Amino acid sequence: MIKLFSHITMVFFLMTSVLSAQKTEVCKTCEISTIARAVEKAKPFDTIEVRAGTYKEYNIGITKPLTITGEGNPVIDGEHKGEIITIRSDNVTLAGFTLVNVGTSYTTDYAAIRVVKSKDFNIRNNTLERLFFGIYLEKARQGKVLNNTIKGDAVNEYNSGNGIQLWYSNNVEVSGNTVQNVRDGIYLEFSDNIEIRNNKSIDNLRYGLHFMFSNHDTYTENLFENNGAGVAVMFSKFIKMRDNTFRKNWGPSSYGLLLKEITDSELTRNTFESNTQGVRAEGVSRMTFTENDFANNGYAVKIQGACYSNTFSRNNFLYNTFDLSYSGRINENNFDHNYWSDYYGYDLNRDGTGDVPYRPVKLFSHMTNRIPEAIVLLRSTFTGLLDFSEKVTPVFTPPGLMDNAPEMKKIIW
Amino acid sequence: MVSIQNLNKAFGRNQVLDNLSLQINQKGVTAILGPNGSGKTTLIKSILGMTIPDKGTITINGRDIKKDVLYRENLDYLPQIADFPDNLKVKELIKMIKDLRNKPARDETLIRFFGLEPFLDKKLNTLSGGTRQKVNLILAFMFDSPLMILDEPSSGLDPVSLIRLKEWINMEKAQGKIILVTSHIMSFVEEIAENIAFLLDGKIYFNGSLSQLRTKTGQEDLEHAIASLLLPSTPLRDRGKPPLRSCPAPNLKL
Amino acid sequence: MLKIIKYSFFDLVRSRWSYAYFLFYLLLAAVLLFLNNNLSGAIITLMNVNIILVPLIATVFGVMYHYNSREFTNLLLAQPLKRSAIFTGQYLGIAGSLSLSLVLGLGIPFAAYGLFRSTMIWNFAILMITGVALTFIFTSLAFNIALSNENRIKGFGYAILLWLLLAVVYDGIFLLLLASFQEYPLEKFSLAATVLNPIDLSRILILLKLDISALLGYTGAVFKQFFGTSTGSILSSLMLLLWIVLPLWRMRKTAERKDF
Numbered sequence: 001m002i003k004l005f006s007h008i009t010m011v012f013f014l015m016t017s018v019l020s021a022q023k024t025e026v027c028k029t030c031e032i033s034t035i036a037r038a039v040e041k042a043k044p045f046d047t048i049e050v051r052a053g054t055y056k057e058y059n060i061g062i063t064k065p066l067t068i069t070g071e072g073n074p075v076i077d078g079e080h081k082g083e084i085i086t087i088r089s090d091n092v093t094l095a096g097f098t099l100v101n102v103g104t105s106y107t108t109d110y111a112a113i114r115v116v117k118s119k120d121f122n123i124r125n126n127t128l129e130r131l132f133f134g135i136y137l138e139k140a141r142q143g144k145v146l147n148n149t150i151k152g153d154a155v156n157e158y159n160s161g162n163g164i165q166l167w168y169s170n171n172v173e174v175s176g177n178t179v180q181n182v183r184d185g186i187y188l189e190f191s192d193n194i195e196i197r198n199n200k201s202i203d204n205l206r207y208g209l210h211f212m213f214s215n216h217d218t219y220t221e222n223l224f225e226n227n228g229a230g231v232a233v234m235f236s237k238f239i240k241m242r243d244n245t246f247r248k249n250w251g252p253s254s255y256g257l258l259l260k261e262i263t264d265s266e267l268t269r270n271t272f273e274s275n276t277q278g279v280r281a282e283g284v285s286r287m288t289f290t291e292n293d294f295a296n297n298g299y300a301v302k303i304q305g306a307c308y309s310n311t312f313s314r315n316n317f318l319y320n321t322f323d324l325s326y327s328g329r330i331n332e333n334n335f336d337h338n339y340w341s342d343y344y345g346y347d348l349n350r351d352g353t354g355d356v357p358y359r360p361v362k363l364f365s366h367m368t369n370r371i372p373e374a375i376v377l378l379r380s381t382f383t384g385l386l387d388f389s390e391k392v393t394p395v396f397t398p399p400g401l402m403d404n405a406p407e408m409k410k411i412i413w
Numbered sequence: 414m415v416s417i418q419n420l421n422k423a424f425g426r427n428q429v430l431d432n433l434s435l436q437i438n439q440k441g442v443t444a445i446l447g448p449n450g451s452g453k454t455t456l457i458k459s460i461l462g463m464t465i466p467d468k469g470t471i472t473i474n475g476r477d478i479k480k481d482v483l484y485r486e487n488l489d490y491l492p493q494i495a496d497f498p499d500n501l502k503v504k505e506l507i508k509m510i511k512d513l514r515n516k517p518a519r520d521e522t523l524i525r526f527f528g529l530e531p532f533l534d535k536k537l538n539t540l541s542g543g544t545r546q547k548v549n550l551i552l553a554f555m556f557d558s559p560l561m562i563l564d565e566p567s568s569g570l571d572p573v574s575l576i577r578l579k580e581w582i583n584m585e586k587a588q589g590k591i592i593l594v595t596s597h598i599m600s601f602v603e604e605i606a607e608n609i610a611f612l613l614d615g616k617i618y619f620n621g622s623l624s625q626l627r628t629k630t631g632q633e634d635l636e637h638a639i640a641s642l643l644l645p646s647t648p649l650r651d652r653g654k655p656p657l658r659s660c661p662a663p664n665l666k667l
Numbered sequence: 668m669l670k671i672i673k674y675s676f677f678d679l680v681r682s683r684w685s686y687a688y689f690l691f692y693l694l695l696a697a698v699l700l701f702l703n704n705n706l707s708g709a710i711i712t713l714m715n716v717n718i719i720l721v722p723l724i725a726t727v728f729g730v731m732y733h734y735n736s737r738e739f740t741n742l743l744l745a746q747p748l749k750r751s752a753i754f755t756g757q758y759l760g761i762a763g764s765l766s767l768s769l770v771l772g773l774g775i776p777f778a779a780y781g782l783f784r785s786t787m788i789w790n791f792a793i794l795m796i797t798g799v800a801l802t803f804i805f806t807s808l809a810f811n812i813a814l815s816n817e818n819r820i821k822g823f824g825y826a827i828l829l830w831l832l833l834a835v836v837y838d839g840i841f842l843l844l845l846a847s848f849q850e851y852p853l854e855k856f857s858l859a860a861t862v863l864n865p866i867d868l869s870r871i872l873i874l875l876k877l878d879i880s881a882l883l884g885y886t887g888a889v890f891k892q893f894f895g896t897s898t899g900s901i902l903s904s905l906m907l908l909l910w911i912v913l914p915l916w917r918m919r920k921t922a923e924r925k926d927f
Contacts, residue, residue: 252881252888276881298882321882371845373853373886376861378879379711380870381719382838424926463744464926482747490745496738498674500681513670513746552742 027051035068035076036060050074050097058103060085062092070096073127078102083110093122102131109161111136119143127151133161134182137169137191145174152182154205163204166191166214175199185227188214197221207232208249211239219244224256230275232258239265249275256297259284267292269413277302278320281310290314291413299325299365303333313337314411317360324360324401327369331401335360339407353405361397363390414438415460415560415591420469422455422615429455430466431615437608442582442592444602446639447612453595454493456612457562460593461490473560486516491553493564495545499538503529503548506537510552518555527551527577542569554581561585561592567601579605599636611642618642668752668759671743675760679732685768688724692772700780706787707877710794713773714873717798718866722805723830725765729809730826732761734819744927751919754810758915762806766799773798790876797869800907804865805830807914814921837864854889861890865910868903 024046026038036057038048044064052072058081062068066089075098078084082103085094092115099112111133115121121143127150128134134150137143145164154160163179165187166172175197179185185201185208188194196219201208208224211217211233218240224231230249233239239262246256256275257267261283271293272278278297279289282304289312294300300320301312310333317323317340324335337353345354364383368375377383390396415437422430429452437443447453458464460471462478462485471478478484497506511518524530527547532540540548546569553563566582567575582605585592596602602609609626611619619626619642623635632638679685695716699709733740736757743753773795782791809826816822841860845853861867874880875894880887893899 250878250881252884254881298879321879367842367846371842371849371853372884373857374842374845375883375886376857376867376871376890377838377842378874378882379715380838380867382835382842384715385835422926458927461745463741465924482749485745485747488745492738492741492745494738497742498678498736498739500678509674510742510746513743513748 021045021047023047023049025049025051026055028053039066039068042066045091058082058084062087063089065089065091067093068095068097069093070098070126073098075100078112080104082108083112083114085113087113087115087118087121090118091120092118093124094126095122095124096126098127098129099131100129102128102133104132104159106159109133109136111161111165114138115140115143122146123148131161131182133165134163134179135165137164137166137172139167140169140172142171143169143173145172145177147176148178150177150179150182152180154182157183157205160205162187162210163201165189166194169194173197178202180204184208184210185224186210188212188217190214192216194218195220199223200225202226204228210234211236215239218242223247224249226250227254229253230255230257232260233262233265234258234260236262237264241265241267241270243269245271245273246275246278247271247273251276255280255302258282259287263287266290271295272297272300280304281307283307285309287311288313291411292316294318294320294323296320298322301325303327308332310334314407314413315339316410317341318410322362322365325365325369326361326398326401329398331398335401335403336405337407338403339410340403343403343406345406347408352408354408357402357404358406359391359394359397359402361401362387363396366397414474415593416472417456417460418470418472420456420459420471421467422452422459422464423467429615430459430469433469433612433616435610435617435620437591437593437610439608440589440591441586441607442594442605443608443610444606445593445595445610445612446602447618448643451612452615453612454564457564457593457595460562461485461488486514487558487560489553489556489558489561491549491561491563491566493568495542495549495569497537497545497548499536501537502534503537503540504533506548507551507555510555514556516556519557520551520555523551523554526581527574543571543574546570547574550578550581554585559590561590563592563594565596566594567596567598575601599639603635611639613643668749668756671748671753671756672759672763675732675736675757676764678736679761679764680767684728685764688765689768689772692769693775696773696776697779700776706780706782706785707790707879710787710790710873710877711879713794714870717794717801717873718870719834721769721798721801722834722866725762725802725805726809726826726830727823728765729758729761729806730813730822732757733810733813734822741927750922754814754918754922755915758807758810758918762803765802765806769798769802770795790873793873793876797872797907800911801865801869804907804910804914807911807918811914811918811921814918814925833864834866838867841867854886857886858890858893862903862906865907868906872903 024032024038024042026032026035026048032038034057035050035055039060039062042048047067050070052074054075054077056077056079058078076084078101080101080103084099084102094113102112103110112128112131113123114136117139119142121140123135124146126148129151131152135145150163160183162184163182163186164174164177167189169191171193173195174186178200180202183205185204186196187210189212191214194217198221200223202225204227206228208227209231213235215237220242222244225247227249230246249256255277256272257279259281263285266288269291273295276298278294278300280302283306285308287310291314293316295318297320299322300317302325305327312335315338317338319341323340323342340358340360343354343358345356347354363386417433417435420430420433445453455464459466473484476484507520527550529547532544566578570578594606606623608622609619610617626638627633630638630641632641699712703709777791782788808829812825813822816825861871871890875891880891883890894903
């Protein structure tokens with residue numbers, strides 16, 4: 001009842017305020033020539049239109065509902081002095097700006113745009129360059145971060161920040177953004193019900209996308225390319241990962257997707273291409289891996305232990321150096337009904353699945369799990385012979401670990 | 414002039430040359446004869462430097478052959494088996510050997526002499542055994558060296574070529590060369606050789622002129638003379654089969 | 668000696684084996700490049716060929732040539748030539764002609780593909796360098812075996828055995844040692860074991876040039892660091908050179924003492 005009442009008052013409040021809202025213009029030659037001054041003078045629900053030009057301002061605090069838009073791409077130059085815009089009010093829209101030169105500090109996480117304990121914000125069509133942190137949502141909720149471009153110049157992890165960071169924030173939509181050359185492209189910590197869609201996270205120092213202790217989140221149709229270590233989902237539950245592309249995350253400790261201590265999640269229709277490790281899983285349970293393409297990876301899937309009750313089905317494993325690396329003697333995961341390009345079995349009864357099971361774990365990859373140094377024998381004649389003999393008569397690889405019904409044709413999804 | 418002093422050579426436990434000494438000073442053809450396994454080939458190869466003796470010295474014209482290989486500049490050798498690189502044409506092989514020796518050669522005279530013109534552009538592996546032997550002869554005689562070693566020169570030759578070969582050897586003899594020959598065809602040896610060096614069990618058993626050998630054994634026929642060298646106690650006047658000796662049993666095919 | 672190199676070289680260059688070898692590489696590289704269209708993949712496949720086939724062919728060719736040219740060798744021995752010159756010349760001739768087949772057979776398709784404009788040229792270069800080095804190494808080993816064994820069957824047997832030892836068995840023992848000393852740090856050991864075997868060394872030198880080296884993980888990083896330094900590259904070149912020079916030295920000594 002109280003909730004309903006509050007809604008009605010809000011709608012009412014909104015209507016009156018929209019009706020009474022005013023528009024303020026800011027430009028170099030206008031009456032009001034700084035954004036800070038315009039914000040200060042504006043009434044709640046006013047609109048501030050900023051004209052083209054460079055505004056050397058920082059620590060702009062927004063404490064009332066406002067719509068601030070840039071016309072002709074105005075630039076706000078923080079001159080490395082600190083944070084540029086801090087939003088501490090609900091219903092703030094910020095659109096069409098280029099924000100440059102955020103201050104760098106070892107004690108304070110300065111951001112280009114920070115949202116603190118607010119809801120219904122809308123940050124869109126902004127370009128952020130030469131930054132420390134980009135968009136920082138702190139205990140924010142029900143907002144949108146749309147179509148922003150964040151281009152950092154990070155060199156070292158210790159003195160660089162993240163592109164879009166969500167901390168204790170819920171019900172936020174992050175979509176259409178491009179983030180490159182920062183530490184983590186998008187970082188979530190203790191943030192639930194987040195939807196991350198159609199973003200590009202490229203060339204970042206550490207992760208393209210990084211989850212920590214965040215549940216019930218969804219990320220779809222994103223591109224993660226050439227990041228230091230790929231995407232990491234850690235200590236999280238009920239995550240849906242769909243239609244994403246993980247490409248060229250290549251390096252000795254790199255991977256497309258790291259899953260660590262995660263349960264009850266799904267990975268569907270994603271493409272993993274040319275990653276050192278496509279998916280690396282540690283402590284993953286009750287997860288489904290369906291209709292993903294793993295192509296030209298070093299290891300398509302590397303299972304590092306304590307992974308139970310996961311199902312891999314209808315995935316395509318195409319021309320990976322190793323399709324599957326598995327540590328441990330007992331397999332509690334299901335690998336039936338996948339397509340493996342290395343499968344050379346036959347299908348006499350023409351039911352579309354091979355009559356002989358496929359064993360995706362090569363003996364050599366099994367050995368390198370126990371003796372990491374043995375990897376120096378990669379592609380030597382001896383290990384080739386080992387793999388061949390193990391294929392013919394399996395002795396060492398976990399006995400149950402096989403696809404009992406390998407598909408004969410590549411799965412179209 | 415070839416001088417061999419106390420030559421020893423063993424292959425494993427088999428003492429092939431046993432303190433052998435031999436002087437060949439006389440010009441003309443010296444035939445080195447002996448049963449199979451008597452050390453003929455080892456001796457020849459030692460002179461050529463292909464077999465390294467265990468003990469003893471060989472000097473040619475006063476120069477120790479161990480010291481340098483250049484003594485072979487003045488030595489021609491006809492190997493027993495005429496085997497050559499298969500891919501080469503006759504012409505190319507001759508050119509190659511000339512190139513390696515880097516000496517004036519009388520190859521054209523020899524080619525005409527042995528009638529080898531039609532084969533010059535043929536590859537060596539297409540030639541018959543006799544033709545290969547002719548190529549072999551040309552290579553050996555080409556450089557006009559004062560010392561010649563011929564290992565089974567007559568093998569595989571047709572009668573006409575054999576006559577030619579004898580003619581050529583006689584011509585070389587007339588020039589005052591030292592020629593060492595091994596052969597198992599005694600009639601051939603009889604025709605060309607003045608001197609016989611007979612080897613048995615790694616030693617020189619007889620070294621002297623053909624007439625000395627005849628006198629010593631009382632045999633006119635060389636084959637019988639040699640046989641009676643081997644078996645002095647057995648009368649061989651009757652031309653029967655070569656008799657067998659019990660121990661050791663050298664093969665009498667010379 | 669130059670003349671002998673020349674004659675052995677041309678003798679082999681004109682043999683059908685040389686052509687077969689050359690055509691095999693030509694065909695292989697062409698198929699890999701133009702049907703697959705993947706330069707890095709082609710180089711990996713060629714690396715496998717490099718570490719299996721090149722040593723095997725060099726071994727078999729070396730032994731075969733030595734036995735087949737015995738009479739020719741005898742002919743040369745009667746000429747005023749040094750023995751060491753004869754055998755070194757023959758060796759350089761055969762190793763040279765095999766290398767030529769390899770370099771041309773792989774080089775022509777790569778050149779036609781436009782390699783020399785791409786950044787892959789260094790990967791290709793290391794492939795060629797190791798291929799040529801392995802040819803020289805295994806030809807000299809083969810010559811040693813052939814010189815020491817008058818019996819052809821034995822000679823061939825030992826040669827194949829040696830190839831098997833270096834190409835396969837060595838790695839087996841290597842793996843066995845790694846497995847039995849798991850609890851010790853093994854980077855230095857595996858580095859040493861790799862450097863000591865020319866086939867392993869070639870494999871690692873090529874792998875490190877390719878993207879696939881990322882799979883080598885921490886051990887790979889140690890290797891990359893080592894081979895990236897000048898000490899590393901000098902040591903590995905020295906090792907390859909040693910594998911050529913030592914057998915060659917032994918071959919010359921054997922030849923001097925041998926009875927023909």
